Amino acid sequence: MTKSQRARHLQQRLALLYPETPVPLDHKDPYTLLVAVLLSAQCTDIRVNLITPKLFAAADNPLDMSKLEVAQIEAIVRPCGLGPQKARAIRELSRMLVEQHQGNVPADLEELEKLPGVGHKTAQVVMAQAFGVPSFPVDTHIHRLAKRWRLSNGKSVIQTERDLKRLFPREAWNQLHLQIIFYGREYCTARGCDGTRCPLCQEVARVSPTSSRSAASAPSVT
Incomplete structure (x- = not known):
């Protein structure tokens, strides 16, 4: 063979x-998927799905998330591991989405990879699961x-x-x-x-x- x-x-x-093949990470739009995938690094999907409802209750869009203090975000996402790094990345990428993309997650692999905390794999997951682009x-x-x-x-x-x-x-x-x-x-x-x-x-x-x-x-x- x-x-x-x-x-x-x-x-x-x-x-x-x-x-x-349901998407393992709970989300409602490309932004919440992006944040969930970022949190899933070195963490299980099950744990992420337990944490994101509280995080998205505080802010579920780039504008509101960019207004939170890093410490506020970290206090919520700490159980996912790498809390300080992930919290900074979430706040900074949210700010960049507001300032550079009108608050929208770009359906573009290269633009996604420019965001803090978003590597090649994370960008591809978003392209595949949020936008349906073959990845x-x-x-x-x-x-x-x-x-x-x-x-x-x-x-x-x-x-x-x-x-x-x-x-x-x-x-x-x-x-x-x-x-x-x-x-x-x-x-x-x-x-x-x-x-x-x-x-x-x-x-x-x-x-x-x-x-x-x-x-x-x-x-x-x-």
Whole structure:
């Protein structure tokens, strides 16, 4: 089975496992999604969803958020970890959205990446989930599974993103990135599978048993 054939097989299997792909982070518009994704760095989606209602009760738009003190924001978001950095980034990006984008989140990857605390992955998540623009954000689960399934060599997140975009049709990127995340969380965690135990890893191993061990581990991504 070639890499392209393996990719098609995995896409079909993931579609059966996860026909629906709801956005894991609660939000009501691009701005609240942007803030939620920023808070999710080194934090679980479950915890973020517990924190954002209180934060958005205080301010749920760039103008109101930019008027809050950093200390006020930090007091709310502290349970998400990296409280001081995240609070400063949220306040500053809110100010920039008001001053440079009329209070709107830009539907432009490069403009998003200019905002404080917004890296390439966060920007891609917003493009995909807020604006429906085909993107393939690579998180820890995707980076690990792409190597275990021998879809990428796993040398870097950027390389993994490029490899997956070449293998899968553009119109499937947004759904696939969520399907792989869901699968990684449910079946193929870093400690729960060594690349040979979960259902899809076993299927890949059966296709090429000698390659399964080399695909067992991948570097972590933050």
